[in-house]
Amino acid sequence: MVLGNYKQVVAARSTDPEILRGSQDGGIVTQLFAYALDAGIIDGAIVAGPSDEPFKPEPMVATTREELMASRGTRYSISPNMELIKEVTRSYGLDKVGIVGTPCQMQAIRKGQLYPVGLRDVPDKIALAIGIFCMENFPYQGILQLVEDHGATKIDNVRKLDIGKGKFWIHTERGATVDLPLKITHKYEQPGCHVCLDYVANLADISTGSVGTPDGWSTIFVRSAKGDDIWAKAIAAGAFETKPIESVKPGIDLVTKLATDKITKNQKYLESRATEYGVGKALRNPYI
Amino acid sequence: MGILESLKTLLFGKHDVSEGKKDEKPEPAAQKTEPVHVAEKPADVIVEKKASIIQEPKEEKPVAEKITVGHVHMSGCTGCLVSFADNYEGLLTILDKYADLVYCLTLADVRHIPEMDVALVEGSVCIQDHLAVEEIIETRKNAKIVVALGACACYGNITRFCRGGQQNQPQHESYLPIGDLIDVDVYIPGCAPTPQQIRNVCVMAYLLLKGNDEQKALAGAYLTPLMNLAKAGTEACGCDIMTQVINQGLCMGCGSCAAACPVRAISMEYGKPQIERDLCIKCGACYAQCPRSFFSFDVVNQYEAIMDAIDGAMQP
Known part of the structure; x- marks a missing residue:
């Protein structure tokens, strides 16, 4: 069950060259939201928008294609998208909300729908929740440390950050590339990520990530009834080019392997919190 | 899924029973011959009981x-x-x-x-x-x-x-x-x-x-x-987010606490909650909403x- 429940898994990329130009991989999230906006499935989406600091994401409500375009690409630093989940139904006045987030944010949203302790009138307004694969996340200061200290690159000059093929990649505006071994990035990870038992956003309507597919493509899991419906409509509208997952390299096996690695490692850490951090005491376990 | 299937059966089952009985307004002249007997009910909030010379039919209970x-x-x-x-x-x-x-x-x-x-x-x-x-x-x-x-x-x-x-x-x-x-x-x-x-x-x-x-x-x-x-x-207090979540190494910065706060005492700064304790009214919503509380x-x-x-x- 490391991959969660899903109805289908495919390799896909956007058919829109403009979206692909600035996207991290297959432009799935931007394209799905753009399609859902056009089709009236959502009124707007909470996305990781730009902020006044480079590569520091800021939650943003995108209600137009232009706003979606401005928030393309991965930032590797957390964007607290759940922060806007109530506000989006209030001052923004949206009835059908799209939201993109990491697996933990998908957990937050589903908990929020079942236990809406402080989310009045929000649960029935979530129209499309897109989850992204996530191994771990970095605080913004961690990103700065990696890029500027370890990578000796000014963050303002960076065009794209990427993690893949066992390395942390820094691509600069002028075409230079710096790669750091993933090993040195580990100590900058958010501590909260180490208790996470979800790699592929099991609770999203649709989840996506680069792992499992070649460069420029993404792996898609279609999970919920809602997700299935929207995905079928998006395909019918020609928003995506797809390939069977069996036909691409490295394929679903790599996703399964990474998911298993993450969950095994974090499960072990959770157990150590109960036994190795004290005598007759344990750190708190959030899972009951 | 067994649980949910049977849950639905029960709930929709009840629904079927109630079909056709909802929203029945008392008809002044109607003579309902068989009022359904139900457990004694001290107060009735739906139908206002008024002293009336017209005999009103008893409210029927779809679920006993x-x-x-x-x-x-x-x-x-x-x-x-x-x-x-x-x-x-x-x-x-x-x-x-x-x-x-x-x-x-x-x-x-x-x-x-x-x-x-x-x-x-x-x-x-x-x-x-x-x-x-x-x-x-x-x-x-x-x-x-x-x-x-x-x-x-x-x-x-x-x-x-x-x-x-x-x-x-x-x-x-x-x-x-x-x-x-x-x-x-x-x-x-x-x-x-x-x-x-x-x-x-x-x-x-x-x-x-x-x-x-x-x-x-x-x-x-x-x-x-x-x-x-x-x-x-x-x-309860906004501090629970500090003591029970962040201090315990569990916060991953999703922003749920900030969304849940009814008085906007919580904002997200650099991916973590910043709590204005003077604004906090001690309602406990932030901690209960946090996916890492339970x-x-x-x-x-x-x-x-x-x-x-x-x-x-x-x-x-």
Whole structure:
């Protein structure tokens, strides 16, 4: 069950060259939201928008294609998208909300729908929740440390950050590339990520990530009834080019392997919190 | 999925029974020959009983096995009751199918706290007001399940800041969450608690008391975290996010706490909550909303089916 429940898994990329130009991989999230906006499935989406600091994401409500375009690409630093989940139904006045987030944010949203302790009138307004694969996340200061200290690159000059093929990649505006071994990035990870038992956003309507597919493509899991419906409509509208997952390299096996690695490692850490951090005491376990 | 299938059968089954009987207005001349016999009902909130010379037909109950619920009003602002009522037609469905309201200051004409399955207690207890103290004790004695409805009953909320000296009862200065005086079974935090949270607890409480074994298991799993909150104590504050989540190395910066805060005391700075403690009203919503305060895979992994079932249960 490391991959969660899903109805289908495919390799896909956007058919829109403009979206692909600035996207991290297959432009799935931007394209799905753009399609859902056009089709009236959502009124707007909470996305990781730009902020006044480079590569520091800021939650943003995108209600137009232009706003979606401005928030393309991965930032590797957390964007607290759940922060806007109530506000989006209030001052923004949206009835059908799209939201993109990491697996933990998908957990937050589903908990929020079942236990809406402080989310009045929000649960029935979530129209499309897109989850992204996530191994771990970095605080913004961690990103700065990696890029500027370890990578000796000014963050303002960076065009794209990427993690893949066992390395942390820094691509600069002028075409230079710096790669750091993933090993040195580990100590900058958010501590909260180490208790996470979800790699592929099991609770999203649709989840996506680069792992499992070649460069420029993404792996898609279609999970919920809602997700299935929207995905079928998006395909019918020609928003995506797809390939069977069996036909691409490295394929679903790599996703399964990474998911298993993450969950095994974090499960072990959770157990150590109960036994190795004290005598007759344990750190708190959030899972009951 | 077995649990949910049977849950649906039960709920939709009930629905079928009620079909054709809803919204039946009393017809003055109608002679209903066979009124359905139901358990004695001390108060009726849906049909206003008026002294009338015209013989009115008795209200028919689509479901015989309802639970009895009372709303006990301590020192609070009635916001929690309003929030309950903000389920709109959902409230009528709850009262039609699942619960009889046997005690409620504003909606049911009953003077003393009767025996009931579930007591929803709103507000904190003023210990200088002997009547309030007696009432909360009576509530505990007469109710199978005591639910602290809203932050005042759970944690004191704004009544934590009371210092007395006000008209017209200057001596009223000490307000305690009900958990400081009696054992409480379930907490529904928040100021005000949301209509959807109250609705979900009502449906789950019904299943816990009247459902089959599988339904009881699901309802138990759903209610367990809220029961654990009740066991955990009567103090809440934005600081819980610091002490129970961040200090424990569990925060991953999703922003749920900031969204849940009713007074905008929490903002996200560099991916972590920044809490303005002077604004905090101690309602406990942020901590309860945090996915790292409690998270049950058994329950949340079935979110789709549970939400469908609750929607189904709420159909009039």
